[in-house]
Amino acid sequence: MMTLNNRQPVALKEWAVSVKALLDGDQIIVMRKGGIIEETRDFQLISPSFYFMPAYEHQKKHLLKESFADALDETLAAATIETVKLEAYAEVVQDIEVTDQETLDRLRDLHIWTDTFAEERLRWKKTKPLHVLVLRVYRVAEPIEISMRPAYNGCKSWVRLEEQIDTPHLIQVLDEEKLQAEILKIKQALE
Numbered sequence: 001m002m003t004l005n006n007r008q009p010v011a012l013k014e015w016a017v018s019v020k021a022l023l024d025g026d027q028i029i030v031m032r033k034g035g036i037i038e039e040t041r042d043f044q045l046i047s048p049s050f051y052f053m054p055a056y057e058h059q060k061k062h063l064l065k066e067s068f069a070d071a072l073d074e075t076l077a078a079a080t081i082e083t084v085k086l087e088a089y090a091e092v093v094q095d096i097e098v099t100d101q102e103t104l105d106r107l108r109d110l111h112i113w114t115d116t117f118a119e120e121r122l123r124w125k126k127t128k129p130l131h132v133l134v135l136r137v138y139r140v141a142e143p144i145e146i147s148m149r150p151a152y153n154g155c156k157s158w159v160r161l162e163e164q165i166d167t168p169h170l171i172q173v174l175d176e177e178k179l180q181a182e183i184l185k186i187k188q189a190l191e
Helices: 016-023 066-077 101-105 115-123 176-190
Strands: 010-015 029-032 049-055 083-098 130-147 158-160 169-172
Touching: 010 016, 010 029, 016 049, 016 066, 016 083, 016 130, 083 176, 101 115, 130 176
Parallel strands: 010 049
Antiparallel strands: 010 158, 029 130, 049 083, 083 130, 130 169
């Protein structure tokens, strides 16, 4: 179990179904290009560790591999507009910048998205790389429920949490041996 000390916590907005996959140990990566209203117009890793804020906009079944489509229904059923539940925390192990389809294709078996989704992410903002964040993921032992605030809305990657959050206990999703095996799969896929 890990204890967190976070004075000004930040959260990375990510599809709720992707956050579920991270918490279930089904993947250890996320793909980021930056939100439409991102100040820098591209993705910047502003913190090496962060909460995940589940987002429900833009989630589409046809962009998920068939085996994960039902998970989308589960996450939508749990969605509320008044509050947000922070259940996942992550540390970035590696930030891989992908600029070509061939490299992206090598990662296809290591995430929940269809080739169409991955290709669209890569092609959007063509001059900017696609960031594939390799993560050490933690489950927040007692999920933190916060109020949904206007500052958290919109198509952006990062939000600064306005609430005072007590230091939670974190439980690593994959033990270190399993995590290292997954990281090795990614490295081998990219060789």
